[in-house]
Amino acid sequence: MLLFxxxxxxxxxxxxxxxxxxECYELFTEGLKELNEKGLNNKVEILAKKVGEAxxxxxxxxxxxxxxxxxxxxxxxxxxxxxxxxxxxDEIANKCEEIIKQICLQQIEFMEEIKPHIxxxxxxxxxxxxxxxxxxxxxxSNMTKAHSLQDELIxxxxxxxxxxxxxxxxxxxxxxxxxxxxxxxxxxxxxxDIADISDIAEDxxxxxxxxxxxxxx
Amino acid sequence: xxxxxxxxxxxxxWALGSNGASNCFAAAVSTRIVKYRTAVILTAIFxxxxxxxxGAKGIFKIxxxxxxxxxxxxxxxxxxxLAAALTVTLMTVLHLPVSTSQAVIGAIIGGALLxxxxxxxxxxxxxxxxxxTPFGAIAISFVLYKIFEKYVEKSISNYEIYDRVIIIGYxxxxxxxxxxxGGNNVANVTGIYVGKLDILSVKAAxxxxxxxxxxxxxxxxxGVMKTVGESLVTLSPVSGLISVFTSAIVVFIYAKIGIPVSxxxxxxxxxxxxxxxxxxxxxxxxxxxxIVFAWFGTPTIAGIISLFLxxxxxxxx
Numbered sequence: 300m301l302l303f304x305x306x307x308x309x310x311x312x313x314x315x316x317x318x319x320x321x322e323c324y325e326l327f328t329e330g331l332k333e334l335n336e337k338g339l340n341n342k343v344e345i346l347a348k349k350v351g352e353a354x355x356x357x358x359x360x361x362x363x364x365x366x367x368x369x370x371x372x373x374x375x376x377x378x379x380x381x382x383x384x385x386x387x388x389d390e391i392a393n394k395c396e397e398i399i400k401q402i403c404l405q406q407i408e409f410m411e412e413i414k415p416h417i418x419x420x421x422x423x424x425x426x427x428x429x430x431x432x433x434x435x436x437x438x439x440s441n442m443t444k445a446h447s448l449q450d451e452l453i454x455x456x457x458x459x460x461x462x463x464x465x466x467x468x469x470x471x472x473x474x475x476x477x478x479x480x481x482x483x484x485x486x487x488x489x490x491x492d493i494a495d496i497s498d499i500a501e502d503x504x505x506x507x508x509x510x511x512x513x514x515x516x
Numbered sequence: 517x518x519x520x521x522x523x524x525x526x527x528x529x530w531a532l533g534s535n536g537a538s539n540c541f542a543a544a545v546s547t548r549i550v551k552y553r554t555a556v557i558l559t560a561i562f563x564x565x566x567x568x569x570x571g572a573k574g575i576f577k578i579x580x581x582x583x584x585x586x587x588x589x590x591x592x593x594x595x596x597x598l599a600a601a602l603t604v605t606l607m608t609v610l611h612l613p614v615s616t617s618q619a620v621i622g623a624i625i626g627g628a629l630l631x632x633x634x635x636x637x638x639x640x641x642x643x644x645x646x647x648x649t650p651f652g653a654i655a656i657s658f659v660l661y662k663i664f665e666k667y668v669e670k671s672i673s674n675y676e677i678y679d680r681v682i683i684i685g686y687x688x689x690x691x692x693x694x695x696x697x698g699g700n701n702v703a704n705v706t707g708i709y710v711g712k713l714d715i716l717s718v719k720a721a722x723x724x725x726x727x728x729x730x731x732x733x734x735x736x737x738x739g740v741m742k743t744v745g746e747s748l749v750t751l752s753p754v755s756g757l758i759s760v761f762t763s764a765i766v767v768f769i770y771a772k773i774g775i776p777v778s779x780x781x782x783x784x785x786x787x788x789x790x791x792x793x794x795x796x797x798x799x800x801x802x803x804x805x806x807i808v809f810a811w812f813g814t815p816t817i818a819g820i821i822s823l824f825l826x827x828x829x830x831x832x833x
Contacts, residue, residue, distance in 0.1 A: 310676060373679045374753065375548040442673035513752065514678060515669075 309367040309381075310439050316360040316385060317432045320392045323353035324428055324496070327395035328421045330402075331493075335414045339406055347399040354396040361389050380510050384435070387503050391428070391496055398492050407489055410476060416469035420494050423458045423465070427500040430455055434507050445511055452504050459501040466494035521590040522709055522716065524597035526728040529705035531604040532616045533732020536701065537563060538740040539763065539779045540693035543756040544686040546745025555690065556737060560730035562691050563698035566771070567726030570699025572718050573774035575725075578707025581639070582624050586632010590715055593708045595830055599623035599822035600704070603814065606821075613806040615778035615814055618646060620704045622815025626822030631830050645775040646811055649766060653785025654792065657762040661793045664754060682753045689757055693764035697779055698726050699771035705729060707776075744780075748787075755790045762786035781807055 330346035364385055368378045401407070409417055430451050437445040469490050473483055541555035550558075587596055600616070600623040607614035621642050628634035672678045702725035709715035716724065748756050763782035770777045784803055791798030 307676065373676070374682055376753070377675070377679050439675040442675065442678065443670050444673070514675075515752075 309364065309372055312360060312364045312367060313381065313385070313439065314432075314436060316357060316364060316388060317435055319353060319357035319360055320388050321428055321432055323350055323357055323392040323395050324425060326350045326353055327399055328425060330399050331417060331421055334402065335409060335417060339403070339408055343399075344403050347403050350399050351396050354392040357389060357392040361385050376513075380506070380513075384503065384506055384510075387499060387506060388431075390499050394492065394496050394499070398489065401492075402489065405485065407485065409486065410473075410478075412472050412476070413469050413486070413490070416465045416472075417490070417493065419465045420462050420469075420490075420497070423462050424493075424497045424500060427455050427458045427497060427504075431500055431503050431507070434504065438507050438510055442511060442514055445507075446515070452508055455504040456501060459497045462494050462497035466490055519715070521594035521597070522706065522724065524594050524601055525705050525709065526724065528597055528601040528604060528616065528620070529702075529725055529728025530732040530736075531601060531608070532701055532704060533560075533563070533729040533734075534736035535604065535608055535614065535732070535740050536616055536779055537694065537697055537729060537733045538737045538744055539783055540697060540760070541686075541690040542741045542744035543748035543751075543760060544690055545741055546749045547753070547756070549683055549686050550690065552738060552741070555741070556733050558687075558691055559694040559733045559737075562694035563729045563733065564723075564726035566695035566698025566700075567702035567722045567729070568698075570695070570768075570771045571702035571722040571725065574700060574703030574771060574776055575707040575710050575718055575721050577774040578620070578703040578776065579709070579711030579713065581621075581635060581642075582708045583712045584633075584638065585624050585628035585635045587624060587627055587708060588632070588713060590709075590713070592627060592631050592826070592830055593713060593715065595825040596620075596623045596627045596708060596822055599626060599825050600818055602821050603818040607814065607817070612813070613780070613810045615646075615781065615810045616701060616704045617642075617776035617778055618810055618814040619818040620708075620776070622818030623822040624708070625815065626819030627826045627830075629819070630823055630826040642775060643811075645770060645773070645777055646781070649770070649777045650781045650785030650788070650807060652769070653762050653766045653782040654789040656765055657758055657786035657789030658792055660758050660762060661755070661790050664758065665793070682757060685757045686760070689761040689764055693760055693767070693779065696764045696768035696771055698729060700767045701776050701779075702726055702729065703774070704776045744783075748783075751787065751790070755787075758790060759783050759786040762789070778810065781810065 326346055326349045330343050330350060333340070333346060334343050364381070368381065373381070434445065434448060434451055437448060470487050473486055537559055540559050541550055544550040545552050545555045582593065582596065587593055600619040603619040603623065604614050604616055621639065625634045625639060672681045702722055705725035705728055706716055706721035710718055710721045748759060751759065760783065763779050763786055766782040767777060767779050784807060787798050
């Protein structure tokens with residue numbers, strides 16, 4: 300319908316942004332996978348570059364969304380909700396770019412005992428992000444159906460809690476290894492950063508829940 | 517004294533516009549859905565249209581009521597309207613709840629006590645309408661909200677459609693509220709000058725009344741609009757919308773009957789009705805106190821002021 304053209308454009312941009320962030324995360328996981336399987340090599344650096352490009356793409360979509368919102372589409376409260384959602388989602392892309400950049404810069408490699416935890420953390424977070432994209436689409440296209448997706452929200456929270464456990468176990472193992480304290484701290488910080496993405500995903504799901512509650516008649 | 521007498525009505529019209537008419541778009545302006553400038557322009561236009569299209573019945577009723585109460589000269593009409601205008605201004609300054617309709621009837625009765633024959637039998641009809649206003653609003657908003665919840669919510673489950681419905685809804689209900697208010701409350705402003713007193717024709721009364729209310733809206737409604745809006749923004753967008761729409765319906769019904777009522781009290785009733793659906797107590801002691809005060813306090817104060825003005829200026833002249 301022509302009547303909703305501006306809103307449609309804007310909401311398709313929201314989906315485009317979600318897609319760009321998810322692509323950024325997929326490249327980031329691919330980079331970590333490469334790092335864990337073959338060590339720090341040229342391919343990891345290429346993937347790090349691609350993560351940076353995907354982040355820029357997400358960022359430019361974010362700017363487009365802000366420009367769209369400036370046209371005054373949607374209720375002021377909805378604009379505020381959308382901005383918060385976009386900022387949070389964008390944080391994921393920023394985080395991916397920063398982590399992989401630091402891995403390359405500091406030449407970080409994980410010990411064998413830590414690698415399965417990193418794999419689990421990234422896999423669970425990836426599932427969270429896929430669920431979030433579906434939820435975002437549902438919330439914006441059919442709120443009534445979105446209300447029935449409470450299980451998905453619970454799933455996202457459960458995955459976050461599982462990621463926390465993986466992070467704890469990885470750090471637990473790390474600090475019982477015979478390596479220098481400086482390296483332990485360096486790896487601990489990177490592991491925490493990787494796990495943080497799951498926290499952001501949970502924040503986004505909380506935000507979606509809030510949007511649904513506030514819009515319930 | 518004919519036209520100068522109308523000046524007192526014009527002052528009351530201005531006060532009504534700056535005070536009572538702020539309800540129409542208060543929630544929409546406070547939530548920044550409608551710009552203040554757009555809101556006042558729309559209110560002013562539709563108050564005039566409403567007054568012109570729906571105001572005659574109320575004007576006749578108030579005119580007849582005042583005349584049969586003994587307000588049969590332009591001087592008496594002047595002091596009745598001056599008393600009402602002073603009451604509204606005084607209570608606004610003191611931050612007390614005020615209803616123009618109740619001030620006008622109170623002033624007519626007060627003046628009639630000294631200068632005529634107060635018609636309490638006819639006055640009962642006005643009193644009943646005042647009491648029925650918030651209760652009617654409770655019932656209407658209860659039903660509207662239930663209907664919305666059951667039939668409309670599903671069809672606006674899309675984010676963009678929801679927003680569009682709310683935005684358009686606020687425009688429509690604001691315009692409807694302004695139209696109803698013009699149609700209903702114009703009688704307060706110029707009704708007393710019409711009919712047997714014959715200072716104004718009905719056409720002139722609705723136009724002058726509408727314009728003076730619109731002037732109040734355009735020049736001095738920002739403060740009240742902000743205050744009313746702040747109390748309504750705590751509601752969800754749908755609840756705010758239904759409150760304004762309900763108030764517009766109630767005021768419109770009374771415009772058709774020809775009895776001026778308070779739009780503010782209709783909104784309060786509507787909010788209570790929504791609270792009943794949601795199982796939330798939206799009735800505070802302050803709310804009840806304000807309504808009861810407006811029912812009894814406003815006409816009493818207006819009556820006393822009118823009585824004094826009649827004693828000093830009418831009986832001694």
